[in-house]
Amino acid sequence: MTDTLISILFSGTAFATVLYLVSVGLSITMGLLGIANLAHGAFAMAGGYIAFTLVNRLGVNFFVALAIAAAIVALISVILERLIYAPVYNAGELEQVLLSIGLIFVSIAVAQFAFGPLPLAVNVPSSLQGQIQLGWRSFPAYRVFLIGFGAVVFVALWFAIERTGLGARIRAAVDNRAMAEGVGINTRTLFTVVFAIGSALAAVGGALGSEVVALTPFYPLEYLVYFLIVVAVGGLGTVGGPALAALLLGFGDSACKILVPGFGAFFIYVVVFLVLLLRPNGLFGRA
């Protein structure tokens, strides 16, 4: 029984880490910029495909490839933000949704053209393959690394948002943009910086998570529901909310798969339904 419980917690946390890495950027940009960027998953997919090309085709070191993928995607996202997203910041939500859905389709077509329709995964370095012994039980090594990485990102983000000057400016802009601009914060630059960071995190999530969530051209659309659930349940513009939501989703998902497999597909929707019924702004959301 304890073994089963540990399995639930462990595999739930690993899955949650991937969801968290991809979704936290979406949560922050949606909270800060007030824009419904449904194409966020496309940045995760781009990161995954770039890392795949570097590692599997060119033989670049896994961790170097992660950094390069994050940097390239951040750069692309800044260009897109300036050219495509900026004009719709003040438009209605419908325009934003249509624009980002359009971007999803463009990214699907580009990915299919460049990499073909077959699912791909980034090769994991051999040091992270197989199992490692932790205490009395062995765990899949890569998942342990994934969880550790997610924890580091979470702490770093939390520190950056809660304890640094940049974080204070971001929080100010999320809470009250007009007031933040009034006291001299350049929200325009801030937006771009946040957008780039969010996209870079998604890229890392896409590349790291390809073992768990395979790269296919349909990635941005197929997993969109998961990303949106994490954001909606966690609440917009926070670091802790998406983490808790991702964990909830991960635990619930793996608990159902282990204990009541037939119920697995429904579980997350029931939970989302209940959470949003009780707290329409998400667990950490501000009204």
Added chain:
Amino acid sequence: MIKVSRREALATLTAVGVSAGFSKVSYASGKVVKVGISLAMSGPVAALGESIWRGVSLYQKLHQDSLPNGLKVEVIQRDDGGNSDDIKRIAQELVVRDGVQILGGVALSPQAFALAPLVTRAKIPLVIMNASTARITRESPYIVRTSTTLWQTSFTLGEWAAANGHKKVYTLVADYAAGLDAEAAFTKGFTGKGGQIVGSVRAPVTTTDYLPYMQNIKNSGADTVFMFVNAGRINAATTAFAGAGLKQAGLGLIGPGDVAMDDDIANMGNNVVGMVTAGIYFTKNPVKANSEFLEAWKKEYGANALPNFLSAAGWDGMTAIYDLVRSTGGNFTADQAMQFLSNWKDPESPRGPIAIDPQTRDIVQTVYINRVEMIDGKPTNVNLSKVENVKDPWKQLNPPK
């Protein structure tokens, strides 16, 4: 004197050239047989459609000038996105507007069921190049299948597993029609030969993380896992299998050939090595027709490109259509075409000898039991044994009433 400008002279010459070209074409092409191929070329199952289409178009490219007396086969391809409503509309347009005499393709089984009443009414032969639900060929007398049925591979694997030291099997399949088909077929074959199913789980098609399922498999005391997950999930599932320590513990991992296509597993790591599957095509098949097929494939699609069983089904479907056109000179009614296709056989297909069973209009072929090995750094299927002349077991177990 009439002055002719250079431009006029050029125009005249071009016109002469063009009309000469046209008359030559219309003179030579005695008859054109139009074939409509509807496939999922976009959407979530585009990988299926693309694999089939590559087989079809490669055959077409290599053989379009092979017919006598200027006889031609014209292939009209349409993208149905894997959608059942769209394929009906597209088939209607192909028949009514484009005047095709034969339909082909069809990636998914629900699409085949949607098309069946239409081809019956329109009397258009339909050559199925994937859709692998066993019952499909019973849905219309105008359907013939060149691909496979999941029963053919999974049932055969079940009998093989029971005879080869696998005693307790846990089945993990995707929760959709094909997954349930594979589960039922394997269970029937395996238990029929004395094997025991110690547990089964159906994972939703949206599943991305399979690690949680492995815990129950671990607890069940199974010595082997039968796996059939939907496309795109194979890497995640095999990684979870290895990650949970099941591979290390010596459990067997088996499944229908769908989960170990050579082009697919080449992108995967060590985790797929050791998997045993029952399939109808593998790239290392030593028959001569396959080495020629592989060579043509690499020439057309690149040195690293590999065909899979879907490509072979598309290629063989086109072989059947060309054989029909060749033997009839392009003049045939739907019933004559069905008569020919139902008795068609190709002793030299890239997958070995194949034939259509005239009773069921379904394919009879060799099922290969393969094991994934690492060859030149790439996971590749290597043959262990084969079962020849396999008919669809479902039809034999469920005779028509």
